Amino acid sequence: MVALTVNGQSHQIEADPDTPLLYVLRDELHLHGAKYGCGLGQCGSCTVMVDGQAVFSCVTPVLLLEGREITTVEGLGTIESPGPMQQAFIEEQAAQCGYCIPGMMMRAQALLQRNPGASDEEIVAHMEPNLCRCGTHMRILAAIKRAGGLMQMAAGGSTTDTAKRAG
Amino acid sequence: MKHVSVPDVSRRSVLFGTGSLVLAFSLRPAFAQTTVQGSEAQNFQQVEQAAPDLPGSLKTNPQLDSWIRIDADGSATVFTGKSELGQGIKTAVLQIAAEELKVPFASLKLIGPDTSLSPNEGYTAGSHSVQDSGTAIRHAAAQVREILIAQAAGRFNVAADSLKAEGGAVIAPDGRRATYGELVSAELIQVQAQPTSKLTPTEAFTVMGKPQKRIDIPGKVTGAPAYVQDMRPDGMVHGRVVRPPSPGARLRGVDASSVEGMPGVLKVVQDGSFLGVLAEKEWVAIKAMRTLSPLAQWDESPTLPGMDDLPRKLMALPQEDGIVTDDRKVVSATATHEATFTKPYQMHGSIGPSCALAVLNDGVTTVWTHTQGVYPDQKAISQMLRMPIEQVRVIHAEGSGCYGHNAADDAAADAALLAQALPGRPVRLQWMREQEHAWEPYSPGMVTKVRASTDANGNVVDWTYEVWSNSHNSRPGPAGNLLPARHIANGFQPEPAKLQITPEGNGDRNSNPLYAFPSRHVVWHFLKEAPLRVSALRGLGAYMNVFTIENTMDDLAAAAKADPVEYRLRHLQDERARDVVTKAAEMFGWKAGQTAPQNHGYGFAFARYKNLAAYCAVAMEVKVEPETGRVRILRVSSAADAGEIVNPDGIANQVQGGIVQSASWTLYEGVTFNDTRITSVDWSTYPIMRFDALPPKIDVEVIPRPGTPFLGAGECSQGPGGSALANAITNAIGRRIFDLPLSREKIRQAAGQV
Amino acid sequence: MNGSKLLRVLGALVVLVLLGIGGFIAYAWEREIPAAEPPAVSSIDPELVQRGATLAAVGNCNVCHTKEGGEVFAGGLALPTPFGTIYSTNITPDPETGIGRWSEEAFQRSMRSGVDREGRHLYPAFPFDHFTKVTDEDNRALYAYLMTRKPVKAEAQANDLPFPLNIRLAVAGWKLLFFREGVYQPDTAQSDEWNRGHYLADGLGHCGACHTPRNSLGAEKKDQLFAGGEAEGWTAYALNQNSPAPLPWDVDALTHYLANGWEEHHGVARGPMAPVTANMMSVPESDARAIATYVTSVMGEPTPERQARADKVRDQATRHPPGIQVQAAGGQTVPVAATSQDRGALIYAAACSSCHDAGRPVPYGGLPLALSTATYGPTPLNPINVILYGLPAPEGERGPIMPGFAGVLDDAQTADLLAYIRATFSDKPAWDDVQDLVRQVRSGKEHTDLQSLSSGGSAPANPTRRETSW
Structure with missing residues (x-):
């Protein structure tokens, strides 16, 4: 169970801690803005913001994100x-x-x-x-x-x- | 998803009008152009021409109700068989329908390609969307409108030509008004289109020809589900495939028991060399794929040619000559110029790897895919599954831009195969980045050779041209053209390509220059064997053929001590061609005798796509750093003539995009491989354009041609764009490079650096 | 610069004053060489220019004499030193702001003696202590090359140095203490190749400028050749017998690394080394081999213990699944995430493993970290830089791309990850104060500065040579 704050809302998510944020956003929270492009941090189509910084959600495991503010395009x-x-x-x-x-x-x-x-x-x-x-x-x-x-x-x-x- | 939520109505339930109406209004002749036999959009899937005299795709789908539906409540729905690929076709066909039907743009609904609902328009390819579908919809809408006016004329008992259609209603001079919904009768009728329609003249346009904001952009920028990748139907599971390590590899064996035992893994599917996993969660599917991959034992074989001396290897492949044109005359020449150009294999490189969704319910497999052709896929997938064609339904859902035949159809086939293993559960199949890079069908490597003879004034008197290329088309239709169909046990072989010389061209597209050369001979050395899997990438052979012609025209101009623009105009008789050349030069401020600042260069190029679609000319200024070989594009002016304009902003967007994309091909791109494996498998090994080589803007002017046929514009700028860039680099460094891509190292060496 | 260093500088100057101002000035004075008209480009032998281009690449001239986004050789790059900021000069042939009015004699003197045309002493940020070894003939080629570049009008920015260092005469004192003028003298006991390598490495290549530690006055410690130093916030690893590379370098491996910017068992050149190897790509491989011959001779034969450890590491790294057989595209083979509750291990599994354990070959795939010198280094500065800021894509060329994690990993998480990497992939003791160093790297520089340094994007390239078969 991972606790995430996305676009100001808190979520409790059933996911392995090593799951990249991208799949949690798309599959669990149905936030489709961030896209899978390479899974390697080479193309940026998965970019979201964490505490105001642009990050590649495809290589960011959710275990790093407790207590952080995640913003996706749906949050704009x-x-x-x-x-x-x-x-x-x-x-x-x-x-x-x-x-x-x-x-x-x-x-x-x-x-x-x-x-x-x-x-x-x-x-x-x-x-x-x-x-x-x-x-x-x-x-x-x-x-x-x-x-x-x-x-x-x-x-x-x-x-x-x-x-x-x-x- | 739009496609899911659309009520499952058949277009046969479409309602409107009664009886066989005598169309008593004045007609203007339908344009004779658009899809010709053997065009790219259709030549790989013979769509029967039921009515060859009709305009556009009405030839193959002559019923008006294939295109336009008016419901009893007055709402109108447009059907198109062309896929939205990012080119803005949805918006463009709705503009056309709104204009001719005289209904508000925002009120229209659109049904995209679906083997159960939409007309069969073959492939969305070759810049044919507006030419084919747009033309059909325009005529169908105009004819439906006139049928409704005639209906109203009867009801009001006045002459039809005293009525006008406006805002979805027909209005009489005395103010009486009948909405389309009131005029449409409840019983189903089918009317075949007439060859001529009362089209709205350009000067009366209120929707067409005006910049129209794309209908899909607001959803895409706010995170609405917009792509097949975003579909999440109830009960959906995630699929991944484990691809072989190389094109010639065969699966010797795999012990998948450890993967089958992973929590969340539903199934490992193996069929011959086809290997896939199904899992409840996406990350689990990925981990299962990664675990399964090293467990698989493959027999690999060296089926690839390797990179060394590739052009020579290509030219040595078994081949058959196709004469593109033979108009040789005896001429007297004073000089001969010869050059050979080479282009590597290049890839589509969609930003989103291919994806598809498939579900097997009650014996019917339904597949959502970002394919360019739902009907050909239906045929290929049903053949692969060994099922009757009615048991496969293929529905288009948008994907990432494809720029031609990428892995979309293969992913659709993968999904269809995996769906058989888990009936009732929708399977979402997503390719990984490395799979897309390694397995998509590439644009073929090519060699071109030109010999131009000139007279005392330096003008071309004879043009002899050869192009060595595979076919640029191996689209499905036949199951063997689907990747997984080759991997399954008892699988299918790819269908060998056949040489066909057509007006639109293939590997030979644009190989016959539009310039007025008195004597010419153009041959396509059609390479029968394809060492790498190849198919259509935006423009097919046009990019390389235009590149060769336009680079050579600059060298000929230099030999003639002529200005490149003036030299082109000397050889151009087509007035519309001259107009785009003149316009682009004027926008750029091109002057004969100009000299660029040190390390800067000016370049110019022109082509009419396929010699029968849109015209485009590009002028460019670049800056080259001789020490590093780096190129910066500083400014670009481009003029295009796309005939009658539907959405000028859409055309500008396509022209700009084409220039940037071809700049990337020209400067950076080449697929790499050894004798067994593809080695360009991600953005690290296959670099493409990034922001910092580009100018802040690219100016595009679209020359209006009111009242003329639509000319496909989606691929018109790649040839001139890449060529103008090469000419500008040559102008900057004083030497031409004949081997694509014009990499930093080649530029550095050509510029005289060690 | 800290106070004690300043005191020592001042102290040294006081000593100099006591030595006798008169005599010193006589020593320090250099004449102005008259301004000359720039030679006509057409009068310069193109072959000489070509040779000069190669030598300039060995000298890495473009890297310091080009600022980010600026014209090549037009100078203006800020070079932060412990004593203040020095701005590189314009060495294009512009007569007003560059070296257009320099005669060849003036250029030769600047290289040999560290004095500009007007007779002013140059700061040793310009490594004349190395360049003095360059032969007249090579300087002539360099001059020919520079005088045929595009003249760029760009005024040099004034240096930002405190008194008394802003008095150029002070440099003469520094020279008196540390500078030995003179062209390279071959060692006849050694092979020609070794001598060539020594000449290039110690002369134009100025390897010691980063890889040899410096004293408090910024001079290289001659008795600690290649003992390791620091450059732009990165560690320049020792190139002597203390080289931390888990697999000892040999001539072949080092030649490949220098000539290509990467080597399969040592990884990819990054940080300030990236432009060095990018430049070396345009140098004949024989020169890279000569340098490697010399440098490995300084490293010496590895001890039997080190060799045994190396064999073990190589064995493990190459047997580490899926390394037995290099996986191809489509395989994406990665060990499934470790189940350890250790946070560093989880971060590694989720964020690093998909490239570093995927079995895709270097340089495009990630290096198994057991082979990485960074894992074994004396400080974690280099891995911190790479983890936070990644390896940006080289423009329009094949090359490794690694995402930076500055936005997601906080200081503690970065330290956890490094602790895991160090403990798992090396046999070295844990690094000290990792979290402080992370904070320091994070706050010390803007990302863009690091990016320009680490990408090597401004250096010449020879990507065709990057496509060596693998």
């Missing part, structure tokens, strides 16, 4: 009320097949939460671990920049829902 907003990162990806139409996108968003989220005004160079360097095969890179970068702008606006306008979600 909903289809009815998307958060700034999601809003930005929709507005930029930053997806082709979309499979890598939740991982991209979570890695970007970890950067922008620390520094919503990150420069282009910082964004590119930060996003380096994540792979996209459709060639959507430029739109992804544009969406991240747009998300940074939305977050800064939200932060400027006191604590809105989206800012809270992003935080």
Whole structure:
């Protein structure tokens, strides 16, 4: 039995302690945003946030995560009320097949939460671990920049829902 | 899942209109283009053409109710046999249907490929989705709308041409109004499409031709189940396969008892060399697979050619010549230019490894798969299972982008096999990363050879071209084209590929230049034996053939001391081709006589995909570090002409993606192997493009061609994209590299570094 | 820099002052060599340039003289030293900000004596104590190579050094104490190959700059050649008889490692060594072999005990399932997670084992940790760096990729994992203060700095040679 806090909710999960977080999220909690891509930490499609840091959920055993705050793309907003990162990806139409996108968003989220005004160079360097095969890179970068702008606006306008979600 | 929740209605219960209506409205001729015999979308699965005179996929599915359904409540449903692969086809066909039916875009429902529900459109391939399905839906929607208008005309007792359709209703000049639901009659009818339709003219478009946000993106960015990988039906179990260590390996024996005894493991399935495990939980299935793997004893054999001297080995394979074009004339030439280009095997490299879900219930095996062709898979899987075809139903569910024939169908077959072992329980079968890298069918290694003769002005007077390549297509249909069908006991052999010269081309695609060369001879040396398993990767032979032609055009321009853009225009008579070339050059600020800053280079390239789909020209600036061989793409301008535009943003997205993907092929990619095993088995051993080599944006302009046929655009930019990149690198370092990929080491050496 | 070191520096300077200011200045003064017009590129022999390129790769010049994201050889890289931060200079042929106005004579003098064209003493961050051994002929080739690079206008950033170290004359005192000028003199008792290796390793290659410990004034301890040192927060392992490698290096293995950046039984070059081997990939393998010949001679023959231990380790590591038969793609063979309740063991099983025990060959698969020098090293600095920050993908090339675990492993978990690795895969005593070191590595540097150092991404590459059959 493992206790996990995901998107602010506590869960008691029946899983071996060596189970990678990815399978717990997808199979036990039915949070499908994080995707299996390689299981080796080479592609980033499984990226989620742990205590605000981007991590590869495919190589992160749940035994390391008791008491840590896990955030998945489902924690950034909903289809009815998307958060700034999601809003930005929709507005930029930053997806082709979309499979890598939740991982991209979570890695970007970890950067922008620390520094919503990150420069282009910082964004590119930060996003380096994540792979996209459709060639959507430029739109992804544009969406991240747009998300940074939305977050800064939200932060400027006191604590809105989206800012809270992003935080 | 959308596909699961759709009520299991047959399209035969579709309702609308009555009787055989005399279509009294004015007609404009249907476009004669789209899927021709032998096209990539259909030539590996003979979809019978019931009505060859009809436009698009109406040829094979002439009933209007195959495409459009109007229910009594007025709601409209669109059916397509084309799969969403990330190209945005769902959104595009709905735009088309909304435009022609005159219903709000958001009100439409869509049924995707399903052997029990959708029309059979063969494969989703060759940039045919809009050409085939879009054309059919456009005409079907327009004809349905006119049938409903005619129905209303009778009801209102006014002339049909005084009525207009709007917002899902027909409206009379006096304000009387009848909704489609009211006009549709309760009894089932089937109407065959007419060859001509009253299409909405471009200037009246309200939905088509406008940027339309994709319907699937909001779900994908918020974690909604969107892919077959995300399906979690009740009672589902997890499957994994243990693949052989090499293509020629056979299972000698395995003692699986220790794995069968693992807690949570339901079953070990062995059938010949096919080995799989089923478990309640995914991590348990993975651990069981990993435990089982070293217990299996394999007999391996060296069936691969090894990497040394690969081009020569390819050229020495048994072959048959196909004449792509032979238009040789006696010409007088003053110079001859010869070059040979080589390309390694390359892979699709989907970010999400292939996955499928299958369940055996009441003798019927239902498979959810991200295949490009549900009907061909149905045939292949039923043959593999030795079951009547009616006992297999195949339903498309999205997967990670596939870019052609990847392991989707193989995973579907794996799932179907495993599902037989556990009737009643849905089996989710997921390939591992290394399995995808090692077992997907690759794009073939190729060799091309060009001999161009020029006159005193440096213009081409004769073009002699040879391409050595396997077929780029080994899709299922025949069971032997499914990987596990080869591994099972009493298994199936892959069907040998046959040489076929078609207008769209295969290994020879785009081998015949669009340039106006007075004399030409183009041959495909069709390689009959495939040392590695190969099949379709986006563009088939077009990428390599365009690469060769466009690299050579730059070398010829240099020999003629001409500007590369001007030199191309000299040889281009097709006005639309000239327009995209001119447009891309203008966007880029291309100037004859320009010189790039030191270590920078400018490159240009052009092609019309398949010589009959979209036109695309690309101009690019790169920066090369001679010391490291590293290449940075600094800016890209691209112009495309895709005929009538459905979703301009969708086309731009595809063109941008194609340029980036082909840049990755061009700079980095090659499958590696020794004489027995594949050695490029993950992203460590098969590197692809990452963010830092790319520019912040790629400019795309789509030239509008109102009133002209749709031209498939999904693969139009790979050829020009990769070629413009190579030409820019050559411009930067002063030397051309003939062997793909243009790796850092090759660039460094060519740049004069040790 | 700590206070006692500063005092010692000052003390040394006071001694110098007492030695006689006049005489010292006479000793320390170097003339300015007049500015010259850059030679026309076309006048330079391309073959000389090619030779220079190879030598520059041996010298690793690009690594210090290029800042992250900057133009090659344009300088600006911050070199933190215990005495302050020195910024590397622009050595492109730009006349204003680079060495465009340097005559060959000026270049030769800088290499031989550590003095710039204007006659100013250079700080020993520029390893002239090694470069002095380079022959005139090789310096001529290096000059030809550098003068044919792309000129880049980039002003050198001022060094950030405290008084009196910011007085360049102080360097003359340092030279008086520690610097012996002079070209390499071959040892006629040794083979040509050994001499070539010694010349390259001790001269341009400046191996000792990291692998030999330094005294409090930052000079290498000549009596402790290759006894191990530190570089950029990483341990530079001993290359003498104290080499911690579980399998003793031999000439073949070390040649392969230097020429390819990895070796099947020793692993992959990382940290500041990664760009060194990346550069070596473009050097003829005969030079790598010469260096290996010399360096292994310094290591000496392993003692019988060490050899016996090595045989045992090799035997275990290669028999460790699934190592009997190398598994291929699709196999993904990994021992099932250990059932031990030990937290380190569980972390290892879940996070490390899927690569390090998968049986996929080095360099693309993980090295069995029983073979890793890092497991046996005197400090856990290197494994801490790798565990926290991983091995980023080399750009567009085959190469190992390892995810960093800084985001998930806290300091205690990292220490648990290291304790497990040390106890399980080595016969060495536990490391001390691991958790403190983890904290130090984590706080000491930004991830991006480490990434640029460890990826070797800015170094030349020869990936075709990485695809050696395995």
